[in-house]
Amino acid sequence: MAAAATVRTRSLAGGVVPVALLLLVLCTGSSSAAGQLDVGYYNKTCPAAEEIVRNETAAAVTASPDLAAALLRLHYHDCFVQGCDASVLLDSTPNNTAERDAKPNGSLRGFDVVARVKDRLEQACPGTVSCADILALMARDAVSLAKGPSWPVALGRRDGRISSAGSCGELPPLHGDVGLMVQAFAAKGLDLKDLVVLSGAHTLGKAHCSSYADRLYASAGCSTPDPALDARYADRLRMRCTSPYADDNSTTTTELDPGSSDTFDTSYYRHVARRRGLLRSDASLLDHRFTRAYVLQAASGRYDGHFYHDFAVSMAKMAAIGVLTGDQGEIRRKCNVVN
Ligand code: HEM
Incomplete structure (x- = not known):
């Protein structure tokens, strides 16, 4: 319904x-x-x-x-x-x-x-x-x-x-291609547009080496560093993440949207468009015709209002996934334990 x-x-x-x-x-x-x-x-x-x-x-x-x-x-x-x-x-x-x-x-x-x-x-x-x-x-x-x-x-x-x-x-x-991202979103009733718009949340925040170090090095699974990552940017990232086997407890973090990771804006899309998306999921947005077109449009800086509007719409959709209402569930008194 x-x-x-x-x-x-x-x-x-x-x-x-x-x-x-x-x-x-x-x-x-x-x-x-x-x-x-x-x-x-x-x-x-x-x-x-x-x-x-x-x-x-x-x-x-x-x-x-x-x-x-x-x-x-x-x-x-x-x-x-x-x-x-x-x-x-x-x-x-x-x-x-x-x-x-x-x-x-x-x-x-x-x-x-x-x-x-x-x-x-x-x-x-x-x-x-x-x-x-x-x-x-x-x-x-x-x-x-x-x-x-x-x-x-x-x-x-x-x-x-x-x-x-x-x-x-x-x-x-974490390491999926665009097809797997689309599938994971579709399983929640979210479409291609929601995927590329909600990925824009990576305009905020940071990632640990363990989330992307595998893209920087040739390893058992990959004979070269990820070719989808801009080579000069990869050089800089290797100075921060010195091993492909980054420890999950490593505290080294890198901004997902370098230079404005505390500000919600469209510069994330400019980084992705220049093949500087930090995560594999960010880079994969360039691998599908629709998501690529959206990235390039948002990266132009002439559609900020459209992106803000789209983000609000997609957030409302995400916020309605599988909700419990009426007499389902409970109102917890403490959020970390059931009543
Ligand atoms: C498309 C699939 C997505 C993947 C594969 C993904 C994956 C990740 C990963 C690996 C990190 C870094 C975690 C770390 O190293 O500490 C991250 C951070 C983040 N993600 Fe996503 N994400 C996705 C979609 C989203 C969506 C839909 C939102 C919100 C609407 C979101 C919001 C964030 C934020 C804000 C951060 C930064 C967190 C912080 O600084 O603490 N992500 N994501």
Whole structure:
């Protein structure tokens, strides 16, 4: 079931851009229990909710600007694995290894900020605002605090009670080609445009050597460094990552969008267009006719407004993946443990 809603998104320049957002209303599990997400869902039950989230996120991002990237990525990793149900926030237990302890989630950050926001919301409106909604709001606020667009977030998600490291295979593979990326997105109801637009999130943040060092060296699997990577850029990266077998615990990081990794803009696409996309997934966007055309258009710098609009639309789609609503799941009192 899908429902279209017309909403408005605010551009950073202060203007308000009307946007037709296709808000996917997902039926998960028993259809009778599935409901709809609504912009303004907490207007009556917790009117200060969005303001509390915004203020706490602003305080955290002002103190540490690189947290904006972390918060955006947390929401993505939540939604792609078992839907946007805050399962990524749950701690492992003696009998269960949770998502957050799975290898692809090893460098996720920002859990403490989310916990702080949840505590504030529990003081204001106990048992009302879900951790899954908090992640969606914080991702939106993080982007706008990083000088990116803002958009209305449809709310009403409930929190899941299950989190399993084994489910993290639902994330797009780190070393996959564009075909595998397309497949991983399609499995979540997201299309080619969502792939190239949401990859633009890599305008923020950093990556560890272990995420791309294999592209820099000939190795058992590859007889040459990745030919898709600009040779001069690869030389510079090899000075940072001195071994193809980068240790997962290595603390050396490199900006995904060199020079503006705390600012949400289109310069990521300029790097990708010049074959300087840091991750294999970034580089692979040049290997498909559609995604390549989008990269080149965004890289021109003449379509920033289009990208901001597209990003808001694709984020709304991502934020609706596999949501729990109605009487499904629960509203956790603490985001890291089930009630
Ligand atoms: C297309 C498939 C994607 C792949 C294969 C991918 C992979 C990665 C990897 C490997 C890192 C670096 C992790 C590290 O070394 O610490 C990263 C960072 C990041 N990703 Fe993605 N990603 C993808 C899509 C997305 C999407 C859809 C979003 C959000 C909408 C996103 C947001 C981010 C952010 C903000 C960072 C920086 C995190 C930080 O600085 O802590 N990514 N991604």
